[in-house]
């Protein structure tokens with residue numbers, strides 16, 4: 503089956519898997535160059551609505567494939583022999599039976615496929631990670647169907663694993679609709695999700711997108727604090743047919759290199775997303791009108807929603823950098839980079855463009871660059887000076 507067939511009608515999953523795959527592709531090579539063991543933990547494994555008999559459209563199979571590729575590359579190019587360890591967790595019995603069938607077929611990696619809920623498996627996961635030894639690096643993927651089962655207090659021991667990184671699917675579309683629910687139990691469940699009740703004041707009185715941003719920012723802030731992560735960013739995954747957010751993939755790391763790799767994956771994913779949305783929306787129009795269209799989906803696609811989101815986050819990212827520049831006057835390039843890239847859909851190329859423009863306008867100077875260097879670099883003591 504082609505990717506188009508595997509993800510027909512669930513293009514949001516295509517984008518999620520694309521980001522996971524692209525990120526792990528480079529993550530595994532980079533981390534595997536320094537660490538002897540890669541540990542991948544899929545806390546909500548599925549399979550879930552998968553169509554491929556080989557589970558090509560399931561996160562656990564996609565991840566293992568990338569880890570294996572990296573192991574082969576590292577063996578070929580560096581003579582390194584890294585170990586792969588995976589912990590796959592799935593609560594429902596039927597899905598777990600398939601997960602186990604997949605796990606049992608793997609002979610070249612250590613796999614544990616557990617039939618249990620995340621809430622009762624944390625000590626086992628931590629123990630599994632620790633058994634990988636001091637030269638093992640864990641990546642934790644949390645991909646639920648709603649907002650329960652991964653309460654902040656529950657996942658805290660996973661977030662605190664250091665070394666370690668996490669990718670969390672924050673079901674924004676779903677959460678947004680219930681944030682204001684008067685139901686006490688729902689409100690308590692949100693408090694447990696966010697790890698505190700402060701989210702309420704953060705989202706209060708805000709309209710649609712402002713509200714979503716505030717919720718995602720608050721969750722990211724709390725998860726970073728709980729796990730001791732210095733850095734975090736997120737990718738927005740849109741509804742295929744409607745102009746609204748389906749979920750945000752929140753990425754947490756302690757290493758700027760991780761942000762660089764994740765942002766690259768996000769940038770490529772946005773193109774995949776717009777192409778997939780164009781097709782999904784054309785399919786919907788054709789079904790409604792009962793008549794084919796003369797032009798292809800790309801030609802007919804209205805990307806106004808994506809463009810307006812990109813404008814929105816570029817403005818936010820630029821404001822963050824400007825405010826830091828104006829208050830500090832002297833800002834290390836990597837600090838400007840971290841601020842700009844904390845926003846979805848904002849990339850280093852955007853930051854470089856603003857810097858060039860501010861330089862042209864005589865507002866900014868870059869110091870600390872080598873004689874032939876044209877643009878600032880990270881980790882080279884390059885400073886932005888606001889004049």
Ligand SMILES: C[S@@+](CC[C@H](N)C(=O)[O-])C[C@H]1O[C@@H](n2cnc3c(N)ncnc32)[C@H](O)[C@@H]1O
Nearest residue numbers: 546547548550560561592593619620645646651
């Ligand atoms: C969104 S799906 C996962 C999809 C998968 N990660 C992928 O991308 O292919 C969520 C899965 O988690 C399982 N699940 C739900 N609650 C759970 C819990 N508390 N602990 C573990 N698994 C759970 C569901 O049965 C479902 O298979």
